[in-house]
Amino acid sequence: MPATPDTAVVAALDGAYGLPAADLERLPIGQVTVNYRAQLPDGTVLFVKHYQDGADLAGERAAIAQSRRAGEHGVPVAALRPARDGTSITGHTGTAVSVWEWVEGQTVEEGLDAAQQHAAGRALGTIHRAFADHPLSAAPSAKLDKWLNPDLAKLGADVDRLLAAIAGKGERDDFDEQAARTLWERREVLHRVPELIAGLPELTTQVLHGDYSAVNLLFDGGRLAAVLDFLPPAPFVVAYELGRIAFDPRAVALHEDWITSGTRLVGAYLEANPHLPAADVRACARAALLQLVTSLYGVKQHYVRPGLLQGDLDAFWLLRHEAAQRLLNGLEEVEAALEKEAAAH
Template sequence: MLLEHAYGLGHTGLTRLLAGQNTVNYRATNGDETFFVKCYLPGTDLAAERAAIGQSRLAGEHGVPVAVPRSTRTGEAIATSGDLATSLWEWVPGRTAEGGLALGQQKAAGRALGLIHAAFADHPAAAAGASRRLTKWRTTDPAAKLTTDVDQLLDLIAEHPVPDTFDTEAVRTLTERRAALTRLPELITGLPDGLTTQVIHGDLSVVNVLFEGEELTAVLDFLPPAPELVSYELGRVAFDPRTVVHDPDWIRAGVRLVRAYQTTNPRHAAADVTGCARVALIQLLGSLYGVKEHYIKPGLLQDDLDAFWLLRHAAATRLLDRLPDVERALAEAAGPR
């Protein structure tokens, strides 16, 4: 009924898709047209979602392949009725590379990310200040807080009279993480100077990029504009946990994506390239996403979050062990500027 009233669609068939972590999604068919419908959960910050939709539009205007949002008949980005809130998007064919990016996909993703950063380089929201992430790392002791969080999770698991399979894996990985956190201060101290802060996509990973074969068909799920490290997003995509864990030649794969990025964002700084793996590693080590939800507030798809925690932990361990090799390869890619 909301689709008809807000968007002028007649009889519409809906097929429920796999839910996201924060939305319930549908494929809608209306005659010869197909749409993607995103239904927001109660309590969602709709102002932030509207700003995020605006970012998707802006990226599309700069040549980034995106899913095009459809405005309501009154020009709104999101339709609301009571507790129901939805956005409507043109359907884009493609699949996410859940197993990691193939060679051609790495290059396509790098080029798309470069276009996004070039498009957002002068975004007025960057005037809000420095990266909150970098400020937090350099002005607090994140390792101490994280160690406390790890200990609290281990205490919760210890209360289980009969540990299950995930409990056993959680104890192993959390114990390893606790030891790795002792390296966090030196990793932060070793961050290069001159890292660029600007508006970025905000949540770019392989699950938010659609491909048909090696062709990138759409970048999805932008976040609202906020100043953040370019190197954070570059490292997060180039050294995606799926690549690091599943690709035997993951360092070369990451550098390949970085080189493709450089072709479409010539304004990047050398430090953004040389520091991107370190920034990605710091972020991985500082995140308990997945395991924290398991024991404190399970998500909509907690089994997926459990698997994601194990994957990200394995990737963080490998990146930490090979960081000198990775940074040498990135320094060569950055080259003299």
């Protein structure tokens, strides 16, 4: 009889790491890896990532190297525990895992407070400064052209297919009703995408964290305890990564002071990375908005191929949609605030 995933992970920890008899608790986080809290007989607690079949392990190893690089520049990161052969990810008997020292902290679900905004902004500024001289930072961004030229006809057709899937259901639940409403609203604003793109300056690109969002930041009160889940090094738009966290959908959708809080985070970023051009600073909210209005992340998975934690994705789609609407309506005001913040640094 084949081993269950949990049993296979326990065997990998024993065989590749010399960590026998680990007691695993599966954590309700992660859309790509299955994640565990592992407690050893001596009371040591570790974090374990189990990579799924087909995962790009070479890319994952490169991402781990990025985490180390950030840590060397003072960014709080989780410490990797290498396997006995020194590798960052083991493929013991076909089970690919990485092991990390446990970091106490919590992700923030309802938007960062002032201290957390400051900590998150400074950490991202430090990461961007540290990664600016990465060899790949000078390379062209493979994603930039597609990002600046979204296929709006296809996006509209995707919206229509999702609406048809909802209409074809015999009985609709609450999410179906909300999804239908938000998809119709998204359909109505797609014509504004070209003007959003036309308002962007020439954008700075370099190697980034790659997924700098609230779910990848662990806080202990106002202190940033760890930045998690770096992606493999690849150049992309600095303004987008800055805008994505400064105008995180949770902050924008759930708080009336989202412009103030977003510019506060940007100001902290500029303390650590003051050389980002003012044009990029002003463009960061627009860049985040462009990504939001051209993405169906969450709702598409619901009706096409559900994710590991689809309930979380459903909720995130609704937050992202509300945030997109607010950003779209308040873009002139937020860009003026960002321009003022850039001038102050």
